[in-house]
Amino acid sequence: ARTLSYANFPxxxxxxxVQMERWAEEVQKRTNGAITVKTYPGSTLLTARNMxxxxxxxxxDIGCISMSYQPGAFPFSxxxxxxxxxxxxxxxxxxxxxxxxxxxxxxxEAVKVVAMFTSAPSNLMSRVPVKTLDDMKGLEIRGAGxxxxxxxxxxxVPVSMPMPETPEAVQKGVVKGLLTSxxxxxxxxxxxxxxxxxxxxxxxxxxxxxxxxxxWDSLPKDVQKVIDDLxxxxxxxxxxxxxxxxxxxxxxxxxxxxxxxxxxxxxDQSAMMQAVAPLIDAWKVEARTAGLDxxxxxxxxxxxxxxxxxxxGK
Amino acid sequence: xxxxxxxxxxxxxxxxxxxxxxxxxxxAMAAVGFSGLVHVMGLAAALGxxxxxxxxxxxxxxxxxxxxxxLMGQVCFYSGVNxxxxxxxxxxLGSIRGxxxxxxxxxxxxxxxxxxxNSATAATMSTVALPEMKKYGYSPVLSSGAVAAGSTLGVVxxxxxxxxxxxxxxxxxxxxxxxxxxxxxxxLLSSFxxxxxxxxxxxxxWGPAGPGVTWAEKIASLTGSLExxxxxxxxxxxxxxxxxxxxxxxxxxxxxxxxxxxATCKLSLKGLWxxxxxxxxxxxxxxxxxxGAVIFGRFLAVTRLPFDMADWVAGLELPGFGVMxxxxxxxxxxxxxxxxxxxxxxxxxxxxxxxxxxxxxPVWFGAYICVLTTMGAITPPxxxxxxxxxxxxxxxxxxxxxxxxxxxxxxxxxxxxxxLIFPEFVLWLSGHAN
Amino acid sequence: MxxxxxxxxxxxxxxxxxxxxxAVLAMVALACxxxxxxxxxxxxxxxxxELMGFFGAVAAAFALGYSQLAKGHVAVTILDEHLPRRLRRxxxxxxxAIGGAFFAVxxxxxxxxxxxxxxxxxxxxxxxxxxxxxxxxxGGGCLLMAFVLFVDMLAAxxxxxxxxx
Ligand code: NA
Ligand code: NA
Numbered sequence: 001a002r003t004l005s006y007a008n009f010p011x012x013x014x015x016x017x018v019q020m021e022r023w024a025e026e027v028q029k030r031t032n033g034a035i036t037v038k039t040y041p042g043s044t045l046l047t048a049r050n051m052x053x054x055x056x057x058x059x060x061d062i063g064c065i066s067m068s069y070q071p072g073a074f075p076f077s078x079x080x081x082x083x084x085x086x087x088x089x090x091x092x093x094x095x096x097x098x099x100x101x102x103x104x105x106x107x108x109e110a111v112k113v114v115a116m117f118t119s120a121p122s123n124l125m126s127r128v129p130v131k132t133l134d135d136m137k138g139l140e141i142r143g144a145g146x147x148x149x150x151x152x153x154x155x156x157v158p159v160s161m162p163m164p165e166t167p168e169a170v171q172k173g174v175v176k177g178l179l180t181s182x183x184x185x186x187x188x189x190x191x192x193x194x195x196x197x198x199x200x201x202x203x204x205x206x207x208x209x210x211x212x213x214x215x216w217d218s219l220p221k222d223v224q225k226v227i228d229d230l231x232x233x234x235x236x237x238x239x240x241x242x243x244x245x246x247x248x249x250x251x252x253x254x255x256x257x258x259x260x261x262x263x264x265x266x267x268d269q270s271a272m273m274q275a276v277a278p279l280i281d282a283w284k285v286e287a288r289t290a291g292l293d294x295x296x297x298x299x300x301x302x303x304x305x306x307x308x309x310x311x312x313g314k
Numbered sequence: 315x316x317x318x319x320x321x322x323x324x325x326x327x328x329x330x331x332x333x334x335x336x337x338x339x340x341x342a343m344a345a346v347g348f349s350g351l352v353h354v355m356g357l358a359a360a361l362g363x364x365x366x367x368x369x370x371x372x373x374x375x376x377x378x379x380x381x382x383x384x385l386m387g388q389v390c391f392y393s394g395v396n397x398x399x400x401x402x403x404x405x406x407l408g409s410i411r412g413x414x415x416x417x418x419x420x421x422x423x424x425x426x427x428x429x430x431x432n433s434a435t436a437a438t439m440s441t442v443a444l445p446e447m448k449k450y451g452y453s454p455v456l457s458s459g460a461v462a463a464g465s466t467l468g469v470v471x472x473x474x475x476x477x478x479x480x481x482x483x484x485x486x487x488x489x490x491x492x493x494x495x496x497x498x499x500x501x502l503l504s505s506f507x508x509x510x511x512x513x514x515x516x517x518x519x520w521g522p523a524g525p526g527v528t529w530a531e532k533i534a535s536l537t538g539s540l541e542x543x544x545x546x547x548x549x550x551x552x553x554x555x556x557x558x559x560x561x562x563x564x565x566x567x568x569x570x571x572x573x574x575x576x577a578t579c580k581l582s583l584k585g586l587w588x589x590x591x592x593x594x595x596x597x598x599x600x601x602x603x604x605x606g607a608v609i610f611g612r613f614l615a616v617t618r619l620p621f622d623m624a625d626w627v628a629g630l631e632l633p634g635f636g637v638m639x640x641x642x643x644x645x646x647x648x649x650x651x652x653x654x655x656x657x658x659x660x661x662x663x664x665x666x667x668x669x670x671x672x673x674x675x676p677v678w679f680g681a682y683i684c685v686l687t688t689m690g691a692i693t694p695p696x697x698x699x700x701x702x703x704x705x706x707x708x709x710x711x712x713x714x715x716x717x718x719x720x721x722x723x724x725x726x727x728x729x730x731x732x733x734l735i736f737p738e739f740v741l742w743l744s745g746h747a748n
Numbered sequence: 749m750x751x752x753x754x755x756x757x758x759x760x761x762x763x764x765x766x767x768x769x770x771a772v773l774a775m776v777a778l779a780c781x782x783x784x785x786x787x788x789x790x791x792x793x794x795x796x797x798e799l800m801g802f803f804g805a806v807a808a809a810f811a812l813g814y815s816q817l818a819k820g821h822v823a824v825t826i827l828d829e830h831l832p833r834r835l836r837r838x839x840x841x842x843x844x845a846i847g848g849a850f851f852a853v854x855x856x857x858x859x860x861x862x863x864x865x866x867x868x869x870x871x872x873x874x875x876x877x878x879x880x881x882x883x884x885x886x887g888g889g890c891l892l893m894a895f896v897l898f899v900d901m902l903a904a905x906x907x908x909x910x911x912x913x
Contacts, residue, residue: 044615050366053864059359072871072878138790145873148794157790160874161797162375165559168487173556335843345850365857372886373805375797381772381807382779558783565779572776590769595818598768598811 003036004215007060009048012041015119015183015245016064016207019238023115023209023230030226035219037062052210056110061215067206068145075290076105079297080118080206081146082283083276084305089181089246090239091308092118092204097235098304100208103297108208112216115209115231117238119181120246122147122202125194126177127170129260133268133275142166143179146279150202151179153275170194181205182246191253197261200272209234240312321617324350328610340599343606350613364609371605375561376482381597382564383473386545386571387435388589388596393575396442398538399424404446405527405535412514412521414450415460418443419506422464423471423499424542436465436702444703444710453520454710456513459692459718462699463506463725466688471499473549473563475600476658476684481560483662486676488560489553494681494740498729501739502685505725513721545571611663627668634672638734641665642686649690658687681740682733689726692719750906753899758817760892765814771807775800795875802872802882809889812851813896841904848897855890862887 008020017039024037040046046054048069055063067077080099086092097116100108122143130136137155148158159175169175170193177194178184179202185191216224253259264272284294324346331342351360371377390396403417403424410416422439439461447457469476472492481488514521527535549567552558558566575581581589627640644665648657669679691699694716704712732739778796786792831839862883872879 046363047366047370049370050362050861052868053366053861054359054362057358057362059355059362069873070868070870071873071876073868140786140790140792148874152794157786157792158794159786159792160795161559164376164482164485165561165797167485168489169559171487172489172553172559174559331843331846335839335846337843337847341843341847341850344854345846348850348853361853361857364854365861368854368858368890369805369861369883369886372808373801373882375801375804378775378800378804381804382776385772385776557787562779562783565776566783568776569780587769590772591765591814593772594765594768594807594811595815597772598808598815601808602812602815 001033001036002219003038004061004211005040005045006037006062006064007040007045007051007054008064009043009046009051009066010041014187015238015242016066017041018241019115019117019234020064020209022237022241023234026230026234027227030230031223035223052111055210055212058212058214060212062114062209062211064207064209067208071145074107074206075287076103076107076292076297077206077208078146078283079287079294079301081203082280083150083203083273084280084298084301085201085273086118086121086204086305087201087309087314088239088312089118089120089204089242090236090312091305091314092121092206093235093239093242094232094308094312095301095304096206097232099297099300102300105292108210110213111210112213113208113231114211114227115234115238116207117235117242118204118206120183120242121181121200121204122179123182123200124177124179124198125182125185125190126196126198127173127194128176129196129262130177130198131262133264133271139177140175141177141179142169142175147179147203149279150276153279154272167193181242183242183249185253185259186249191249191257191259195257195259197250197253197259199261199263202276236312320350320354321614321622324610324613324617338599338602340602340604340606343603343610347606347610347613351609351616354613354616363612367608367612368605371608372601376478377601377604379478379561379564380475380600381593382568383475384597384600385589385593386564386568388592389568389571389575389581389586390542390545392585392589393571393581395541395571395575395580396421396424396439399542400442400446402535402538404524405532408450408524409526411518411523412456412510413524414443414447414452415456415510415514415521416507418447418457418460419464419467419503419510422461423467423503424539435468436462436699439465440703450524451522453517455714455718456510456517456520457718458703458710458715459721460506460510462692462697462703462715462719463722465699465703466691467499467502469688470495470502470685472496473560473567474684476687477680478560479604479658480662480680480684484666484676484680486680490677491680492550492553492560494677495684497739497742498681498685498733501729501732502725505728506722509721509725541574544574615663628671634674635734637668637672638674641669641683642730645683645686645690646693649687649693657690658683675737675741678733678737678740682730685726685729685733689723689730692716692722750899750902753902757813757892757896757899761813761817761896764810764889764892768807768810768814771803771810775803775807778803795872795877798872798874798877798879802879805882806885806889809886812889812893816893816896816900837904841901844897844901844904848894848901850894851890851897852894855887855894857887858890859884859887 006020006024008017010016020039020041024039027035027037040060045060046063048066051063051065052070054060067074068081071078080092080096093116096118100113100116124130124141126139133154138157140157140159141151142159142161143151144160148160151158161169166178167188167190170178170190178190182197250261287294287297328342328346331337331346332339348360348364351363400417400421403420404414407413407417418439421443422435443461444457468474472495474492474495477491477495478488480486481491510521545567548570549563552566553560553563572586576586627637630637630640632640645657648661666679670676691697697716697719700712700715700719704710704715778793778799782793782796862880865880865883871877
């Protein structure tokens with residue numbers, strides 16, 4: 001039996017690591033034990049910054065990367081980080097995988113992609129009620145990466161502090177809330193401080209599970225087939241798991257802290273989409289520079305998204 | 315070879331390198347950790363890991379607090395804030411027996427309130443206080459011991475680098491940790507004063523009484539403590555009212571100290587530059603220790619030694635209190651041979667999870683091991699504060715400094731006992747916040 | 749020869765230390781401006797956090813050599829009085845050689861890490877800056893530190909005229 005090492009950066013209890021364990025188990029089962037996978041969660045083998053390089057140079061056979069963590073390096077994947085209105089991790093994950101299959105983008109040329117998935121959409125968690133877009137004006141909100149641009153467009157005061165700083169900053173009121181997916185309400189106990197949630201369906205974070213090219217080439221054909229056949233299923237499984245995890249967190253927060261969840265009005269929703277549209281235009285420029293066709297990419301995302309929504313519900 | 319044995323071997327090699335090659339602790343941990351990683355992971359993996367770890371440690375936002383708090387302390391030192399504060403303390407205490415030593419300990423506490431580091435406080439107080447005490451005929455054993463012990467208050471009384479690093483590593487609220495240090499810090503301070511009183515009774519020639527000071531002079535001298543009070547109020551107030559985060563407090567404090575002292579012409583641009591150069595030197599030293607501890611810790615994690623050791627302690631099947639005593643003993647022994655910061659960084663991944671499974675409060679545990687490791691700064695043979703005091707004062711031997719410091723260990727032991735027996739002693743202040 | 753090397757390293761260390769000092773002052777200014785902007789003007793300075801990290805990296809790495817020359821890195825000297833002087837120097841040289849080798853390897857690796865960022869076109873998260881310049885800077889600081897320790901080793905050896913046991 002051959003053993004492959006699989007490195008991941010967030011703590012073992014998080015969704016990216018749960019899907020890692022599931023993938024490892026499935027591969028082992030479906031190859032009848034010909035392949036075993038040893039997992040290294042929590043940056044024990046490779047850190048987030050060193051993941052892509054570490055897999056390319058063979059420090060780990062397999063690694064999980066978050067493309068929005070390294071902007072510039074993944075212009076194609078960055079399309080999925082645009083505010084295009086995904087409402088669940090399931091639809092976004094399946095769309096991401098189908099987009100990858102159709103385009104085989106150059107940014108992954110040096111590695112073999114074995115799975116892909118996305119986080120749930122980013123939503124607002126706040127210490128004060130935000131029922132309308134107007135309520136967001138002047139509110140200090142923590143948002144990482146391009147989410148800080150989104151916040152600025154919506155009239156909030158974007159604060160891009162690192163995540164480890166955030167609980168204390170929210171608790172002290174240095175920032176009034178944060179914009180990311182809802183599972184942190186329970187996982188990091190943000191529900192205790194942020195009693196008011198607003199569903200905004202802002203961008204997801206795309207992830208890819210990559211394998212060292214030489215490792216891939218050295219695997220027998222039947223093992224390669226097992227791994228390739230697992231990819232779409234893994235995207236679906238992870239998306240569903242993430243969505244269920246978010247629902248659990250919301251239910252728990254309601255029960256424990258009596259949080260309130262608001263939806264934006266139709267008018268506010270379209271106003272929001274209009275306000276963030278220039279960000280998509282900025283991505284288009286970037287994509288063209290990288291030799292991509294942004295119009296075709298966005299159109300295909302729209303098509304795959306509609307298909308996925310028909311299959312899995314909105 | 316058994317992985318755990320390799321981990322143990324790594325620790326032995328590290329100690330040998332530190333003692334015989336006299337390599338700075340940070341370099342030694344980095345070099346030994348790297349060699350260990352090559353051994354257990356292979357050259358390519360060890361190289362890649364080391365390169366990225368160095369960049370990630372050096373560029374970590376969380377660690378930027380270190381140069382900022384150090385700068386605040388250095389600016390205060392070069393603009394004479396410490397000296398004026400010392401004068402205030404002297405006016406009130408100089409006329410009683412051992413009073414100068416008491417003033418030194420109190421001035422150290424005041425300086426500790428703005429400086430986050432033992433070494434910075436020890437260096438500062440050595441230059442300010444030792445010549446003054448010599449002038450009044452104080453014994454070098456008492457005066458250097460008082461400076462060394464007083465300087466340890468720098469990491470117990472907030473803000474404190476040790477609390478910041480503990481908070482960053484364990485995800486505990488840094489603001490709560492800061493508050494948890496106040497009561498033990500004040501307890502240590504008062505116990506040091508009592509100890510000086512009794513030492514001077516035993517050896518009346520060690521600390522002769524100074525000339526009397528009139529009440530008018532005493533009152534007038536209070537202005538000398540205003541600047542320190544303003545800085546303390548800004549840092550702690552800004553934290554309490556949510557104006558800035560603990561990481562930003564260092565910058566706010568340094569900014570205010572620079573503005574206050576350059577505006578009143580107490581600090582020239584040249585003086586500011588000297589303070590900045592001292593700051594990069596001190597904070598570089600701290601960061602190198604952290605870098606070394608990160609690389610060495612990575613090696614230990616791969617060998618699983620920390621986990622096995624925690625399992626061993628957990629497997630002793632002692633009651634929670636007994637485990638805490640074993641942990642205390644390990645820190646006490648470790649503190650005798652290692653720097654507090656390095657010891658903390660290496661051992662936290664081992665003992666923090668263990669203490670949590672035993673049901674101890676993370677804030678209490680933070681305060682407890684802060685006092686424990688701090689005590690190591692004045693225990694022989696390796697005590698960083700005592701080293702700095704001896705290094706800053708020609709004509710003073712290391713053993714004299716250690717001998718003076720030993721008297722103050724009683725205060726530490728009393729403080730630790732209080733913390734163990736009455737956890738509320740630590741927690742009530744942080745518990746009442748928010 | 750060694751005198752020349754020593755002069756060169758002092759110049760190089762002081763030059764980098766000056767940059768490190770400016771970086772620390774820039775950090776104070778940036779963080780204070782960000783606090784004031786956020787609290788009173790509702791407009792914080794975008795990218796403060798990542799810039800603080802980058803400046804902090806430069807401040808620490810560029811201070812390495814300067815700190816070593818100022819004997820800022822505290823070592824444990826407890827056995828000093830018990831070792832023969834000649835052996836002590838030999839051990840000093842060995843210690844400097846090991847430290848120098850580590851920083852040389854580390855410096856090359858950090859520069860290589862920066863090269864990889866150039867190859868993938870990676871940018872910083874908020875400001876989208878090509879921050880590999882800072883990575884190279886940290887690598888450079890490590891390499892200068894290796895040089896400083898290498899000269900330390902030569903100096904320690906030179907002071908031992910005859911071969912020690
Ligand atoms: Na302090
Ligand atoms: Na000690």
